[in-house]
Amino acid sequence: MPTSESEPREHRDGPRRDRYDLAVIGAGPAGLAAADAAAGFGLRVALVDAGSRPGGQYYRHPAPELGAARPERLHHGWTVFARLRERLTASPLVDHLAGHHVWALEAGAPGDDTGPWRLHATRGPGAADRATVRARAVLLATGAHERQLPFPGWTLPGVVTAGGAQAMLKSSLVLPGRRVVVAGSGPLLLAAASSLVAAGAEVPAIVEATSYLGYVRGLPVLAGNPGKLAEGAAHGARLLRHGVRLRRGSAVVEAHGTDRVTAVTVARLDARWRPVPGSERRIGCDALAIGHGLVPQIELATELGAATAAGPDGAVALAVDARQRTSVPGLWAAGETCGVGGADLALAEGVLAAHAVAGRPLPARAAAVRRRRRAFAALMAAAHAPGPDWTGWVTDDTEVCRCEEVPARAVREAVERLGAGDARTVKLLTRAGMGWCQGRMCGPAVARLSGGGAGRPDSRPLSCPVPLAQLAEPGPD
Template sequence: MTDQADLTDRTDRTDRTDRTDRTDLADLTDAADRADDAADLADLAVVGAGPAGLAAAVAAAGLGLRVTVLDAGDRPGGQFYRHPAPGLGAARPEALHHDWAAFANREAALRAHESAGRITCLAGHHVWTVVADPASAPPAARGAARTGEPAARSTAWTLHAVTGDEGAAATVRARAVLIATGAYERQLPFPGWTLPGVVGAGGAQAMLKAGLVLPGKRIVVAGSGPLLLAVAGSLAAAGATVPAVVEASAYTAYAGRAAVLLRNPAKLVEGATYGSALLRHRVRLLTRHAVTEVHGTDRVEAVTVTRLDRDWRPLPAAARRIPCDAVAVGHGLVPQLELATGLGCATRRGPDGTVALDLAADGRTSVPGIWSAGETGGIGGAALAITEGEIAAHAIAGRPVPAPLTRRRSRLRAFADAMAAAHRPGPGWTGWLRDDAVVCRCEEVPAGRIREAADDLGARDARTVKLLTRAGMGWCQGRMCGPAVAALAGEAPAPDRRPLSCPVPLRHLAELPAADG
């Protein structure tokens, strides 16, 4: 009995030793794998190289981080600092931009950090998802994941991107991610807006900055927001005739924000510059008016401009017709949030009615390891985006945020909120939509069909309207028509949540590792 017990005890000790050796070997293998991966693991991945992303990347590199910048464009600058195509031979591209020096200095710093190996720039990369990277989790967390037990959050992220014209796949791994994806234009439809010659206000400016072309010779600029003044001034300076800037809001809405305006003298000077440009080019400013219809057969020939009440309801007795061959229209901007909301980042309702990320003062989202800066946290312009990018870089690097940056952000954010509230669309704008007016351009869904879904079929939200009418199911996935569909359904626009932020070839999904799928 004793001999048998001794044999059993020795066998148990041997088994335990073997298991310990195997565990140590697994941990050593994990450590080796992590060491191999470390060389490919950036400290920070920045998605977007507009004002916020560019500022964050340069500041983070200056603080000692290894940074990878991914941007869909060919050059940094984003939508705000667009560049003319090289073949156009533009001698002074800075003439088309406000505060070009702020961009030029940071682009030079970006290139210097790139040459030194502190920044890797990946142009033409459309990031379509960001996922937690289980390969970087500690061994205990991976073991828990294998046994089905709760695991700690991974310490790194994998970014999947589509690159180039052929749609090749690319991945980037980083310890932290800063989302600086900017915004796109908010469009409120009206009869005739599908005619050739109707473009977004920002689109008209992009045509001028990137292509040195105008959408027409006689252009009415319409919508709401301070972008209209900048667009009108640029178009007029480039040789277009701008008979009117048609602003749906009234600038008297700023009257109750005098303290905020006085804290931002540079913004007042900027506004005065735009105003003087309109006077110099004899551009008429019509406040509390809207383009309520576009006329023409094959392209724009004229617009009907109608006076609005305080809630943006059209007053038909106060309509006029303005001849033109193009319309540049936009009602502000909408934060581009697909990557962030796909990760579960919390959102908030902004003063302009759009959905923005709910961020801490240093740019932290509600998801650990994910940061954001710029228009994703609420529309505020390039100066605020640059400031927020630099603040986030300090926080990500674990450095104290300089007090001047904090004060500047507070001041500029207060101005942005005042601006957003002043130009928020009123609820009565749907009054200019006839039933035959197209709302969803991709699927050619008219307003009458959406109203029928809401009034007769019981749809009370944009998702149900989509299921009943296909509004929002087209190529743009509701970016253009989403706010209008929600308004006609009696719902406030909801956070845009989707697993893919841009079109992705199916082969990329099939090639994903099981952990990412």
């Protein structure tokens, strides 16, 4: 398997083959498992990924030049990744196309002998950096991005996402700060805090907006996922040893500082996530790691009209059948694109999708893992769903869209004075969501401030920024 730019076997000139049996987009747990299983059936696979090394966000790891002696200490389930990477590296049937940002999928004409799918990708700023990959079938394993709910001061230096704090540690072996408050909602907070204290950071508090009581309603689901309970217990034990305090039913409602965050204000929340007056407490810190769960990254599929479904927390994912097929013929999906549920679920769904593409019977074990983990994912999403009134802590001066510097005042004026009734209209009136991140950071917040939920994701002809030189370049025949 051709590897990353930092390793000697990288294939620098694009795909080696004119046509693949399967193109897998994303080299995280789902994509790696799918490519491995598909190659085992003799399929020729293109593993297309924006990253320079396989692993995705979950298995993000230090560059070789950093000389990390034991990178596995920063990961859960590292041995699974190591085995997959070893097999894929040795496979002559898998090409790892690193640094390829896929910006569009195109279904070919019936009878096209180069394969019905074309994946258009950018590898850099020049016209020569455009790449096209042809394949008979496509599997989306593009993962998810973090959901951010804005608050005053969230754009200060030192305020990072919870996943971003983990990424800094895993890939660069650096901490976002020495005294880090971890806040938001969801199990990622425990994992992030556990990693930070293990690396030597002080975590004065984990500020969790929910109370965890939602898990009580799913005791049978918890009993069917003992591994998840053990994982949570391990994180909890480490945090207890380091004296980390868990503040349940609370949120960071303001970050303070000038050149960098120096403190945060924490307030208790009521059942609708409204800050309780008089409950505010100030905590000193030099970094804040915050996130409210994950949102599936599905832009490539929604542009093709693929069916979607909203989860218990409002996040929209691709709808798939028992064989991981989307509503678009020839397009499969696995992992977080089908709803956020963790690495074990993603690995199982990657295997199931590969069996389906190869026309093989579905393995019972992977199907059982999917069934249990999907039930746990639904329970988790319901337990950590954002309350409807979190917008109460968003002041008019709070920037909602960081890319375009759009304050909440502009969004509210678009709704109240200009009659905008949905997030798309608000975007047209304010430019919120038109920046570099393409609404990934501000999308849920703008939708909520517009008076609705997450709704169906925008259909975008380009799923990521593309240099104009590449759009002007004639595509391959």
